[in-house]
Every structure is written in C-alpha cells, then in structure tokens.
Amino acid sequence: MFGCLVAGRLLQTNLQQIDETHAIFELPSAGSINHICVFLLGTVPFPDGYGATVHFFWPGKGFQLLGMLSNEKPSAIFRLRGTYTAQTTNTHAVFSGAASDTSASDVTAFLGLSIEPLPQIMQEVAVLPSAVAKASNPTADATLMAERIVKHLFNYVSSFVGGNPTALSPDFLVPMGVIAKWYESFMTKVRNTGIGFLEREE
Template identity: 85%
Template sequence: MFGCLVAGRPLQTNLQQIDETHAIFELPAAGSINHVCVFLLGTVPFPEGYGATVHFFWPGKGFQLLGMLSNEKPSAIFRLRGTYSAQSTNAHAVFTDAASDAAPSDVTAFLGLSIEPLPQIMAEVATLPSAVAKSSANPVADSTLMAERIVRHLFNYLSSFVGGNPSALTPDVMVPMSMIAKWYENFLTKVRNSGIGFLENQE
C-alpha cells in the first residue's frame, strides 16, 4: 500500500506490518538522510474517512510526528535533518515496541505509519509547528508558497548575471531564453538529486 523513497537510494516497499493499523519502514544509515518521500502506491486506497499519520523514530530520541497521507494527499516529502523534536502520541507507543529491538549503534531510524480516522489525524497535525500545519491543511497555501520559492530561485539566478544587483533587472533588461533554459535544466537536476530542500535555504 505504501512506498518510501530516500534521495539517492532505491525505492522501498519493504513495509513491516506491526498490527492492522500500524507499519514501519526501516531507514538504515539514517544520519545521511535529509528528506524522505512517502506515498500511496495506488494499489489500495484508504478506507473512506481514514488516512495515515507519518512518524519518524530516531534511536535514543523518540518519535516525531511529521505529517499525514490521505486519498486526497497521497504523497508527501518530509525534511528530517534539523527539524527533530521528540513527541509522544498513542501511535508512538506501538512503534516504540517494534523499533526497540534495533541496536542504537546501527543508526537505523524508522518511519512509522498509523492508519487513523481523518478527524483524529487533523487534530494531531494541528499540533505541528504552524507553517507545517498550514501547508498540510491547506494545499492551496502550500502550492502558493512553493511557487513563490521557485520564482525567487529564478530571480536570484538571473540577478547573478547583473553583478548580484537585483535592482539592475528592470523591465527594460532583456533576458535571453537560453539563460532561463539553463536555469530550468539546473533546477530540475537539483530537485532530482537532492529534493526541494535547497529552496528553503533561500529564506
């Protein structure tokens, strides 16, 4: 039902079932992971009115709620590095028993999925930091923010050709299409290789 993808690694479908509503992915060599993408494989949808919360477990630090998946939101990319804060929910107790068998020296983290009613999921997601909660609850705001970051990236790229002075980019300045084509190629390469985290670094 679920797939998990860490940039630079093969697609993982080796989901380990804990019980009827909980499952985990093992994430070996977790110290090198910046972003992880989780998604529905498209073979089995959630039952009506249900979705899944997504949790991250780091040995010795506990669990962190990352976000959610649903039939309306079948995939999500989560940033792991630099955002860790341990939390505790009912789902975490189930995952902790399954993850406690791994030796901390292995540095194997776990991605937990808990199938729950959507109202319960929305209440849990609302406890996340405000920026994450807004983007999870409002896809339009999330899309607007992403579009703004992409345009800012293009603007910064073009500014670098006028001595780093954005004010030099006036309506009278002609920008060759080859410049934009080059930016587009570089942009797609970055996204394929390392995800979209670099866009956040512009803030």
C-alpha cells in the same frame, strides 16, 4: 499500498506490517537522512473516512509525528535533520517494538504509518508547528514559494546576460543547458540545506 523515498536512495516498497493498522519502513544509516517522502502507491486507496499518520521512530529516543496521508493528500515530504522532537505518549508505542540495538554510527530508524479515522488524524496533526503555520492561508504560502523559486531562476539566468536584467527583450533566448544547470544546482541546494535560502534571498 505505501512507498517511501529517502533523498539520494532507491525507492522502498518493503513495508513491514506490525498489525492491522500499523506498519513500518526500516531506514538504515538514518543519521545521514535529511528529507524523506512517503506516498500511496495508487494501488489500494484508504477506506472512506480513513487516512494515516506518519511517524519517525529513532531507537532510544522515541517517535515524532511528522504529518499525515489521505486519499486527498496521497504524498508528503518531511525534513528530518534538525527537527527531531521525541514524543512520549503511548498512542503509537507499537512502533517501539520494532527497535533494535544498533551503534550510534549506524542507526536503523523507522518510518511508522498508523491508519486512523480522519477526524482523529486532523486533531493530531493540528498541533504540529507546520500545520499551525499553514493553517492561515495555504494558497498564499504556495504562491509565495512559487514566486521565490521563479525569482531565483530569473536571477540565475540574468547573471549570464549582464547589464540590466529587467531591460531584457522578451524575445531573448536562454539555452536549455543554462536552465538544466540551474535545476541541478537548485535541487542540490534544497536537498542539502532545505528551502531556507529562498527566504534569505528576499
């Protein structure tokens, strides 16, 4: 039902079921993980009125609620590095039973999924900092992000032309190799540092 993708690694579909409503993905060498994507495979939808909360569990430190999935939101990407905040409630203590002792240099963490009623999920994720920030106007946030990405591409491409980029002819041709090089560079930067650099380029 679920898939998990750690940036730079192979797709994981080796979900381990703990009980009827909880399951985990093992994440070996977790210290090197920056971003993780979790999604529905599209084979089995959630029952009506249900979704799943997504948790990151670090042995010895507890778990952190990352967000949620539903039939309307079948995938999500989460940044793990630099954002870990242990939570101590016992609501999802079931994930702690999966922990094993490992050395600090080779920690196996876990991505936990808990199937719950959507109203309960919405209450849980409403307190996340990202949810509070996006609640104001998600469409405006998406538009602003798209604008920043396009601006980054425009600035990159115009650096190959020289002179005044705003005075370029609309018929000016850009080799596809330049766009491909920008894409590779852009995605590498996003994987390594997140999207903060887009905000600094204002």
